[in-house]
Amino acid sequence: MTTPSRMPEPYGQGSGANLADILERVLDKGIxxxxxxxxxxxxxxxxxxxxxxxxxxxxxxxxxxxDWWETDPALSSRARRDELTRENAELRERLARLEELEPSRAQEKEAP
Known part of the structure; x- marks a missing residue:
């Protein structure tokens, strides 16, 4: 007399730890x-x-x-705003320096 063969249980069933427990442990401790x-x-x-x-x-x-994702402009809208604010300030500073140089160049052209 033969007994019907049992299919093996799917992976993880019947074991002490399931995938959620393992994931929680990994995220809690880190790997x-x-x-x-x-x-x-x-x-x-x-x-x-x-x-x-x-x-x-x-x-x-x-x-x-x-915490690098907090300062990466590709991942953080706050970092993107901060980068744009910094770039805007640098451009305004460069423009101000150029405008200061322009009057002295105009005076050089007028001199004989």
Whole structure:
């Protein structure tokens, strides 16, 4: 007499930790994956690629001192506004300096 074969349970079912628990733990603690790829030809380094990946929650990243997304204009509207404000101030300063130089150039042309 044969017994019907049981299909194996899908991955993760019946185990103590499910995907949500694992993800919560990773985001809470953070995980770092690092690696280097080097391509050499006859002891001459042609290419080096350094890979660094950090997976963590925003709060955990800030706790670790990582907050580059807040100052990247491509990711933050506030950073974009700040960059435009800074650029505008620099342009106004350059314009003011040019306008100060212009009267002295006009006087040079009038002199015999």
């Amino acid at each position: 770092v994956i690092a690696g280097d790829i080097r391509i050499n030809l006859l002891d001459i380094e042609l290419l080096t690629i350094k890979l660094r990946l950090i997976v963590a929650s925003v709060d955990k990243a800030k706790e670790m001192g990582i």
